Amino acid sequence: MANTTDPDARTPVKIHDQEALRGPGGELHQTAGGDTPVLTTSHGMPVADDQSSLKIGPRGPTLMEDVHFRDKIFHFDHERIPERVVHARGMGAHGFFEAYESLADITTADPFQEAGRRTEAFVRFSTVAGNKGSFDLARDVRGFAVKLYTGAGNWDIVGNNIPVFFIQDAIKFPDLIHAAKQEPDRGFPQAQTAHDNFWDFISLTPESMHMVMWIMSDRAIPRSFRFMEGFGVHSFRLVNADGKSTFVKFHWKPKLGMQSVVWNEAVKINGADPDFHRRDLWDAITKGDAPEWELGLQLFDESFAQAFDFDILDSTKIIPEEIVPVRRVGRLVLDRVVDNFFAETEQVAFCTQNIIPGVDFSNDPLLQGRNFSYLDTQLKRLGSPNFNEIPVNRPRCPMHHFQQDGHMRMDVRKGRANYEPNSWKEGPREDPKTGFSSLRVTEHEPDKLRMRPESFADHYSQARQFYISQTPEERTHMANALVFELSKVERPDIRLRMLSHLQNVHEDLADAVAAGLGVRDMPDPAPAAKPTRTDLPPSPALSIVLNGPNSFRGRKLGVLLTDGADADLYAALEKAVSAEGAMIEVIAPEIAGVTLSDGMLVPAAQKIDGGPSVLYDAVAILTSAEGADRLKTHPAALDFIGDAYAHRKFIAWAPDADALMTEAGVAPPKRDAGFVKLGAPSDAPAFLKTCRDLRFWAREKVIAAV
């Protein structure tokens, strides 16, 4: 029997009879009264007092003997583990993959053996360059790492939201990442590539030009993890029961369609809500709006690989969807948030080398290098070769092997034999029928050497193809992004070197960037290993704007409300938003909310200073005339409207908000077709319909791109 502390009364209470506290399995449940468990040390010893350390007298020195104090501080001192060397900032969620059809003719991979088969999944999204505590809206690639807990072991598809990569060979990865992250002498800039070292490396690495087009496009500033594509990047192989191999590229297609923010918005979101993407995923899942992606496969054979214009082993190239269509074979649903961020999102360990029977690697030199790096990094990060025993990493299928011991071993294996073969008739045996065997491939490479194949030499043609596949607005955003980034570069020679590459990509882009940088004498084009092909047609699948969702579903309307606002209008908006499957959030002068014209109190989600319009996909200004008058001198209210206009958002407004709108700089000549006047409640559904276009891009012709 021991004493413990009642957390409310802070008076010692007696633990009940220990026998009565045993659960069905014989385990001990210590309680501090009712269902409240007793605080214990990490060794399970009940704690009587957690408020003060043990001292000689109330003002005397602390004693070494205070084992509770030492246990607590010891554990705290060791709370941090090394953050990921890249992709440090991320957000994970649980869910499942469900196959639409059997792909047994193509692969023996477990998730695809029958229509409707569900495979448990964990996904972690991330940025690449920033540290763990950096902001979400960095201009950066997003990681899209999927772990499928299949019946034949864990299969990790460790991809990004961009289908190509900066470099062709993994040996250049440390150089790329060193150049992209903070400069080593000063330790900044954080979470951005807008600095000399990055552009120095890039401008000396022509193979990165295709990827540069993608990261300078709106793909690098997604509105939400829910609205972005994912890609496995490399060519992999699927292998069927006859040992026949088919090449495959993996795509994740968001059911909600693609959407990005504009750069000026991204910069402001980072200030208003640095956790914008994390919160968005958390909110959507906890509200029951589980995001979904369809798994798409681009399948092709050896003869296509031979005939294709580019090398399918080169990760700086895509295969346009117009050439090899994407076959949608299943859906990924994320329907459960993590219980504990560290235990799951932080400790999840993705490894490209985690494949299963029916899947195999290609010779892509980037993939081959990754297959070493991921295992190695998990040992450093998680500290033990037993990281597979952490719940989030643990395969859901049975595991039988002779690996043993090591730090933090959890499994207690029984038996005498820990080797194979053995005469004890103990332990598992290999199975040629169901076990993984590498595809038998005849390699035709006679020489051991360090070199890139000639077939990897075209660095500009697909970069150009990406650029010409964008809408005019998207092309302008790319030029602006390059101007922004290169304007942060201190050395003029680096800026000029980039311009020399851009000329090989597209003259219009080079001219726009030169103009934006104020460069008067265009440098000569960079010497190219292969001339840029101008015959590659645009690929509409590469544009975000051309692949919009035609729905406002999953998006968020921000409604600026004041006391006295028209209750019928607000009710109609609420109804229209819910009919569209979207979300609504009220922003008000005070967080307690507003009293509408009918006397109803509507609580606010944000006080206006903390809820700028950058946090919403579209906005409505529903003020009373007095409310409008009051907000006319409120800078956050004026910014709310002015920014929504500048960021090409759809704006609904009640007639009583007229004067406030004018004060915010959007007087009638500026009220283009992106504005919808809510004259009557019946106008609300029409406004939501308008919002399906997500942005009013025509405004970009009137005001400079942001």
Ligand code: HDD
């Ligand atoms: Fe990587 C993490 C994606 C090239 C080495 N990578 C990491 C993550 C993603 C990617 C999504 C985060 C996983 C998570 O959420 O835990 N990486 C890619 C893609 C690449 C790529 C799509 C190119 C196609 N990576 C790449 C190369 C190397 C690495 C060439 C090294 C040779 N990547 C790592 C790493 C990381 C990592 C150091 C850091 C943390 C981790 O692995 O678990 O091993």
